[in-house]
Amino acid sequence: MDLQETLKDLMEKIPGYTGYREMEDRRDADYKLRTHLASEYKAERRKLVQLSQKVVDVKRFDVITKVDEVLQQLDRFVSRLETAPRGYSPWFSAQKIDLATLDQLYDFDAKLAEGLAGLRERLGFALTELNPEGKFAEALDALLDFVQELQSQFDARQNFLAMGKMG
Numbered sequence: 001m002d003l004q005e006t007l008k009d010l011m012e013k014i015p016g017y018t019g020y021r022e023m024e025d026r027r028d029a030d031y032k033l034r035t036h037l038a039s040e041y042k043a044e045r046r047k048l049v050q051l052s053q054k055v056v057d058v059k060r061f062d063v064i065t066k067v068d069e070v071l072q073q074l075d076r077f078v079s080r081l082e083t084a085p086r087g088y089s090p091w092f093s094a095q096k097i098d099l100a101t102l103d104q105l106y107d108f109d110a111k112l113a114e115g116l117a118g119l120r121e122r123l124g125f126a127l128t129e130l131n132p133e134g135k136f137a138e139a140l141d142a143l144l145d146f147v148q149e150l151q152s153q154f155d156a157r158q159n160f161l162a163m164g165k166m167g
Contacts, residue, residue, distance in 0.1 A: 030106050033106065033109050033110065033113075034081050034082070034084060034109055034112075037081055037109070037112055037113055037116070038078050038081045038082040040113075040116050041074065041077065041078045041081065041116065041119070042078055044074070044116065044119050044120060044123060045071070045074050045075065045078065047123055048067070048070060048071055048074060048123060049071070051067065051123065051126060051127055051130070052064070052067045052068070052071065054127075054130055055067055055130065058130065060130070060136065062137075063136060063137050063140055066137065066140045066141070069144060070140060070143050070144045070147055073144065073147040073148060073151065074147050076151065077147060077151055077154060080154055081154065084154075084157070084158070104160070105157075105161070108156075108157050108160060109157070111153070112150070112153060112154070112157075115146075115149075115150050118146055119143075119146060119150075122139070122142055122143045123143065125139050125142070126139035126140055126142075126143055
């Protein structure tokens with residue numbers, strides 16, 4: 001048995017350590033999930049940047065401000081997703097979060113994954129509407145509304161952490 005295994009065996013004999021380790025593992029899982037989601041949302045952001053280039057190429061300068069607004073909102077959402085605390089609220093250091101609460105948080109974050117499909121769908125629709133007969137401005141409005149909805153979902157996540165409930 002090597003030193004790491006010996007230390008692990010000793011640590012598991014300490015009362016309360018196993019529960020602590022489970023909480024740490026869940027916090028890590030929460031962090032990994034959000035990191036993965038942020039990466040996926042960044043990929044969609046790159047598609048949005050490509051769309052903005054096409055907007056310029058077809059000289060749709062009337063909507064470039066709206067495209068920029070969607071980009072800014074998506075950037076903000078991704079940044080918040082990447083920098084959110086690891087399953088606990090450090091500014092309330094006395095607050096203890098139990099395993100059930102961490103499970104709720106993980107489920108909440110997993111629901112953010114559903115937003116990827118919605119974002120992809122709306123980006124695809126906007127791309128198909130970028131033609132002389134298309135309703136591109138309306139498609140951009142729907143895209144902006146959706147990204148703002150993602151922001152609201154994340155606000156609810158932050159509220160859950162701060163207050164201990166969805167809200």
